[in-house]
Amino acid sequence: MGSQSTKIVSASKMASSQDVQQFIKQAISQDKVVVFSKSYCPYCDMAKEVFRKVKQPIKVYELDERDDGAAIQENLATVTGFRTVPQVFINGNCVGGGSDVKALHASGKLEPMLIG
Template sequence: MSGPQAQLVKEFIASDAVVIFSKSYCPYCKMAKEVFNKIKQKYSVMELDTRDDGDDIQDILGEITGARTVPRVFIKGNCVGGGSDVKNLYESGKLESMLN
């Protein structure tokens, strides 16, 4: 996996403790963001539907994580899944320990 978009994805994942690849209209993306807002955790987000290369980035995320769906949420460089996964981690109490 190489090329400018793959490099962009890798650099973005490394740019913050919490990174969300999202689409602005997606309810599961909103769910993930709401969890981080609730615990006052800063995150970086890339809205794929506002980018000309959004489909290419989704393909790269598919290669990295095994899924093209959004959101793709990364904590400290590791993909933790999507909106429901983040909500389940929060409700189980595991999310905060992953962030500390």
């Protein structure tokens, strides 16, 4: 009987993981720039500051302020291949984290990505 309850738990976990992945896909498709962040993270602040400088509106999901934040972060690893934050998406594509966004801006490659 114990193995049956284990199957039920893993099945519900799988459904919730699919729900979270669906949420991520929907979130990154709804806004031009989406940042999965933690409110206390200096690299997250670095990424958000770059977008403030270029006056680009962004949608920020502060994972430490959400009940499902840990699940989102786990599922981001499945989507992008890394767990760290921030995870920055432009036009639905992950461009990396804070240092990556700062480097894109410094090299002049960020603004063209934001046009269109």
